[in-house]
Amino acid sequence: MIPGEFEYHRPATLADAVKLLSELGDEARPLAGGHSLIPMMKLRFATPEHLIDLGAIDQLKGICRDGNALVIGAMTTQADIINSAEIASLLPIIRETALLIADPQVRYMGTIGGNVANGDPGNDMPAVMMALGASYRLEGPEGARDVPATEFYQGAYFTALEPGEILTAISIPVQQAGHGYAYEKLKRKIGDYATAAAAVTLTMADGKVTDCSIALTNLSETPVLAEEAAQAVIGTSLDDAALKTAAAAARAVMSPATDARGTTEYRTHVGGIMVMRALQRAAARATA
Numbered sequence: 699m700i701p702g703e704f705e706y707h708r709p710a711t712l713a714d715a716v717k718l719l720s721e722l723g724d725e726a727r728p729l730a731g732g733h734s735l736i737p738m739m740k741l742r743f744a745t746p747e748h749l750i751d752l753g754a755i756d757q758l759k760g761i762c763r764d765g766n767a768l769v770i771g772a773m774t775t776q777a778d779i780i781n782s783a784e785i786a787s788l789l790p791i792i793r794e795t796a797l798l799i800a801d802p803q804v805r806y807m808g809t810i811g812g813n814v815a816n817g818d819p820g821n822d823m824p825a826v827m828m829a830l831g832a833s834y835r836l837e838g839p840e841g842a843r844d845v846p847a848t849e850f851y852q853g854a855y856f857t858a859l860e861p862g863e864i865l866t867a868i869s870i871p872v873q874q875a876g877h878g879y880a881y882e883k884l885k886r887k888i889g890d891y892a893t894a895a896a897a898v899t900l901t902m903a904d905g906k907v908t909d910c911s912i913a914l915t916n917l918s919e920t921p922v923l924a925e926e927a928a929q930a931v932i933g934t935s936l937d938d939a940a941l942k943t944a945a946a947a948a949r950a951v952m953s954p955a956t957d958a959r960g961t962t963e964y965r966t967h968v969g970g971i972m973v974m975r976a977l978q979r980a981a982a983r984a985t986a
């Protein structure tokens with residue numbers, strides 16, 4: 699359980715980090731909190747020759763309001779997110795999700811940027827970002843571009859990041875006041891990755907759903923937006939029939955592997971239950 703040899707770099711600016719990453723090519727990897735990358739290196743599933751630590755780049759840290767969006771710097775830790783008053787009041791589903799990630803030790807080191815850039819289908823934040831309509835700012839040798847979270851994930855550990863690019867920030871539209879939200883995660887024990895999880899945001903008027911978004915964690919090779927499931931509940935009061943229709947539509951886009959967390963059939967079954975629970979809890983929280 700000892701990583702292979704590597705050279706450690708700690709650039710002070712984003713420009714230097716991008717330059718290093720571009721010059722060193724495939725053999726270099728950005729290092730954020732290290733709580734996914736270092737375990738992978740210890741198992742020799744990743745053997746980068748150069749680690750480019752982003753920890754000294756202040757512009758990658760912090761949370762700020764930009765018009766109708768909250769912008770979270772990539773090197774903001776899960777603990778910073780949990781302690782942010784702005785996140786708690788404007789985007790509470792992000793705080794709820796951060797509290798379900800691993801344990802306090804991991805959350806003090808693990809970053810939001812590392813969580814969404816990693817491409818691990820078991821990471822919790824990507825589905826939440828999809829449900830919220832977030833976009834990722836990527837900066838590389840050719841300049842900056844914004845990619846919607848829904849277009850970022852291409853396969854397990856494959857993302858839209860091009861060689862030399864660093865994910866610098868996440869921009870998330872502030873949700874309507876009174877919106878309902880819930881992240882439901884089934885896990886085998888505290889600190890584990892999801893067996894199945896679902897993120898829901900919705901708005902209601904006169905007891906009926908007017909807008910809804912549903913996304914799934916660890917139920918496919920990538921996080922998935924369950925668009926038909928969300929459409930199925932619009933205009934309903936989320937009665938039993940609507941919940942069951944949504945669960946069936948969500949199950950239709952799930953394809954979890956059989957693994958230590960359960961068989962494909964079991965994980966698909968409980969995935970539908972996570973969708974129903976998240977819808978019910980989100981509706982109970984909606985106040986508009």
Ligand SMILES: Cc1cc2nc3c(=O)[nH]c(=O)nc-3n(C[C@H](O)[C@H](O)[C@H](O)COP(=O)(O)OP(=O)(O)OC[C@H]3O[C@@H](n4cnc5c(N)ncnc54)[C@H](O)[C@@H]3O)c2cc1C
Pocket residue numbers: 727728729730731732733734735736737752772773798799800801804807808809810811812813815816820821822823859863864865866889890891892
């Ligand atoms: C015991 C344990 C339990 C865990 N349980 C969960 C869980 O339940 N849910 C969950 O979501 N996560 C879980 N994690 C993972 C944890 O949340 C990680 O911290 C997170 O996945 C990666 O964030 P990081 O900052 O540590 O990134 P790192 O490990 O440093 O990096 C991860 C990958 O992303 C790349 N990367 C990092 N930052 C950037 C960037 N800004 N731009 C481009 N590429 C970048 C790195 O090169 C690397 O390939 C767990 C980890 C541990 C050790």
